[in-house]
Amino acid sequence: MPPSAAYRNPVLKALSSLWLTLVCMSLLMVLVVACTLLQVPLGTHEAVVRTIHSFIVWWRPEGASFKVPVFPGGALVGLVLLLNLIFAQFLRLELSRRKAGLWIAHLGLALLFVGEFTTGMFQVESQMPIKVGQTSDYSEDYRLMELAVMDRTDPKTDTVTAIPESILRKGGEIKTPSLPFTLRVLHYYPNSVLGMRGAGDPPAEATAGIGPNLSVRPAPRVTQDDEADSAAALVEVDDGGKDLGRYWLSNALGAPQGFTLEGRTWRLALRPRRYYLPYTLTLEQFHHDVYPGTDIPKNFSSLVRLKDPARGEDRDVLIHMNAPLRYAGKTFYQASFGQGDTLSVFQVVQNPGWTIPYISCVLVALGLLLHFWLKLSASFGRSP
Amino acid sequence: MKKKTARKNPRVLFWGIFAAAVLAAAAPLLIPAPKEAFPVAAFGRLPVLEGGRVKPLDTFARNSLLIIRGTQTLPLKGRTVPAVKWLMDAMWRPEAADTQPVFLIDDPDVRGLLGLTDKARRFAYWQIEPKRDEIHTQAQHAAMVKSAERSRFQSAVITLDSRLNLYEQIKNTLMISGDGDPAADMAVFAQVVPAALRVVHGGKATAKDRQAVKVLSQLLERYRFLAQAAAFRPLPPPADRPADAWTSIGEAMLKPSAKDGPHPGLADYALMGRAYRGSDPAAFTEALTRFSQWAEQERPGMMSHARAEVLFNSAQPFVSGMALYVAALLAVFAWWGTRRPEAEAAAKALFGAAVLVHTVGLAARIALQGRPPVTNLYSSAVFVGWVSAALGLVAERAHRKGFAIAGGALLGFCTLVIAQHLSASGDTMEMMRAVLDSNFWLATHVVTVTIGYGSTFLGAALGVAWVGRKHLVKDPDPEMTKALVSLTYGVICFSLLFSFVGTTLGGIWADQSWGRFWGWDPKENGALLIVLWNASILHARWAGYIRERGLMVMAVGGGIVTSLSWFGVNMLGIGLHSYGFMAQAFYWLAAFIFSQLLLIWLGLLPARFWEIEDEEEEA
Secondary structure (H helix, E strand, O other): OOHHHHHHOHHHHHHOOHHHHHHHHHHHHHHHHHHHHHHHHHOHHHHHHHHOOOOEEEEOOOOOOOOEEEEEOHHHHHHHHHHHHHHHHHHOOOOOHHHHHHHHHHHHHHHHHHHHHHHHHHOEEEEEEEEOOOEEEEEEEEEEEEEEEEEOOOOOOOEEEEEEHHHHHHOEEEOOOOOOOEEEEEEEEOOEEEEEOOOOOOOOOOOOOOHHHEEEEEOOOOOOOOOOOOOEEEEEEEEOOEEEEEEEEEOOOOOOEEEEEOOEEEEEEEEEEEEEEEEEEEEEEEEEEEOOOOOOEEEEEEEEEEEEHHHOEEEEEEEEOOEOEEEOOEEEEEEEEEOOOOEEEEEEEEOOOOOHHHHHHHHHHHHHHHHHHHHHHHHHHHOO | OHHHHHHHHHHHHHHHHHHHHHHHHHHHHHOOOOOOOOOHHHHHOOEEEEOOEEEEHHHHHHHHHHHHHOOOEEEEOOEEEEHHHHHHHHHHOHHHHOOOOOEEOOOHHHHHHHOOOOOOOEEOHHHHHHHHHHHHHHHHHHHOOOHHHOOHHHHHHHHHHHHHHHHHHHHOOOOOOOOOOHHHHHHHHHHHHHHHHHHHOOOOOOHHHHHHHHHHHHHHHHHHHHHHHOOOEOEOOOOOOOOOOOEOHHHHHHOOEOOOEOOHHHHHHHHHHHHHHOOOHHHHHHHHHHHHHHHHHHOHHHHHHHHHHHHHHHHOHHHHHHHHHHHHHHHHHHHHHHOOHHHHHHHHHHHHHHHHHHHHHHHHHHHHHOOOOOOOHHHHHHHHHHHHHHHHHHHHHHOOOOHHHHHHHHHHHHHHHHHHHHHHHOOOOOOOOHHHOOHHHHHHHHHHHHHHHHHHHHHHHHHHHHHHHHHHOOOOOHHHHHHHHHHHHHHHHHHHHHHHHHHHHHHHHHHHHOOOOOOOOHHHHHHHHHHHHHHHHHHHHHHOOOOHHHHHHHHHHHHHHHHHHHHHHHHHOOOOOOOOOOHHHHHHHHHHHHHHHHHHHHHHOOHHHOOOOOHHHHO
């Protein structure tokens, strides 16, 4: 379409206008400032979800049950800005050598949006704690819970049925072909305060496990990034009318609880959501180096053994600061440590679009350099 | 003929002023230090291990005094006592050091707690000592409160407690708080060990031997205390040991090397202590020389590094740089006021000298630390100023009107003042914590993003110059205005390039170390704001929504955005990048932002408020 035709269509004209660009950039600046300030009371994750990773920013008045839209969210502004960029590029910007820099820079910018979108949609983050000498084949997401129902009859292998948090939140009856009984979620608290039951507490709702001795009260979710929720669920198990007990389950409780049914041993646990890997990592050594005479950390490093029979991999890998292990679409970073330097925690990230920002950064930098260089040389060329 | 000299004169003048300015900056190195009875300067060049790195005692003394007193020297009875001299007193003659007013106490509640009623701001250790335990208890209580929620008293009492701890550690580094004679202790130690060993190994023990065991256990107790209390490790490892195997006096006494016997530095430090306490400069010099020669032979690299750092400490290039920037700024004003070529030459010469001194200081830091220029908030201030000033120097060559000098000099001065204040928290060449320990990323991401800060600030300074000119200059030269505007435009383009590349490189570093390119962390958001702001200015200009005035006023706004992202986010006290809460800096930041908003408002006043008709409105 020649540029003149585009100007006749008011929608296209608006979509490709620099005015829209400026409006979006201003909105984005407001959102970024809001997101930064909200991190103090809400914590990073919640602030980002409310302002940036949403189409509309909602505001709920104190104590009200309704919420009002107050501002366009980051996702909406970003999407409009991307459309605006594409339309402006093709309808307004001439395809010439003079503008080559801008073309490259804007292409890089569009890629950056695509990369951020891909990350938002497909990135899965979890953590993998391993003790020195131990082997693990799964990582955990501490933000999401799951109800694990384990058949422990065979001492060698557990058969696990995991029920995701989204189903627990809905409550009600859970039936699945892999379980010979029915589960009923009576309460689900994303965060709770667990304590021993005192004399003044209301009668216990749980009937089995350690539940009868517990008092469980719902609590607001934690906001600080270094705190963790203690989720709790009251689950009733019944086998076609026969009551097998009501259990209080929580990730804050230690050992799984359970019962025996028709010769099989069943265990129930509420635990962080697990992602199983088709290979294993064994932590051979963990080092926490400090500068001499101080406790300023200099480096954290983990020597792990990667074993993947399917691919014929069996080798040592050193994971340390700024040097992650990238393997089979996942990246393992040295994230944390504990238990007197015998436990190493890896951040496990799966992001199919992780290379996009690298390309985009190079494109924008080259594009801007080219553009400013062309402009500068033109202006110096004109004036003697 | 006359014309020729007029043209030639400023040139001679330029080089004359330039040379004089550089010479003035080098003065601290050229003027000999005042005579002292003891070789204080030579003692200050001895290397020690503290805070994870090898540094000369001079640096440790300056930083300690800076933490405790807020200054690098100690004015006492009309004399200026160098920090090393104060350190020597604290280590060997604490009875004298305890009477020197070094503890800075500003908080009225803490003064009340101590029962101090004098008007002075600084107090001696003996004035605090009676309430020492109380201070410690209060500080422990206050430490339970999260740092952002502490009251002013709680923060102040924690600060005082840590200053007292540092001082007490210093007193117990080379000997136990001036108690006894370390050289005599060592002799006794050497004497009793064989006798005590006889008892331990079940040989025939006499009553004298049993007495020796008693003496030995007392001495061991003392050395154990010294090993644990020491503020630094003074004994370098011999050439055949690992380079970081430094030891303290106590550690070296407790674990003598099986092969070589006691560390040779032990005897020399003990003799230095005895000589200092006994006012015997000759004996002190002898022990110091012997130890220096030994260290020079075993660790020549560490010795020359320590000497270089002492040279840097005494040169104080950033202090002279500050003075030169002010001089350059005044000269620019004189040039604009008088339009005389002499003033122009002076402005250019002074600014050139200031940038040169600033560059030398920066290069010296890079060489001493073996790191890229920006490693912490302090060095970011030094570097932001250098970028602004160096860019100003380049820009001045393109448009020779003095604006770039004025902007660069103003920013160079302000950032060096900020750096001076930030240095009060201790060693400015501190070690890099694990994730930051990467010269590659410090050199790429941190340097580019800081260049972005510096150039955005320069754009803001040019905007301020534009607003000032509009209001103050009666008959502005349109060519000069045009030069100023096109200069600002160029600087904003430069800022966008560097802030964008710096920000995305930061994302890539984050992807390398934490697995996320972008986490909406406050510092990342701050950097993004600078990019968005600069991009908005350029897009608005290209679309024609803003012209000269809009461009210049928005450039002033760039200064606000940058200051918020540089310092404001640290005040949130959250996020991966936060360096700690800076309550005092908060008010300065607020004042800066208010002043810039005022300037923006002045710049936006309608045309009839201008003394001169606005060309833009006429057009």
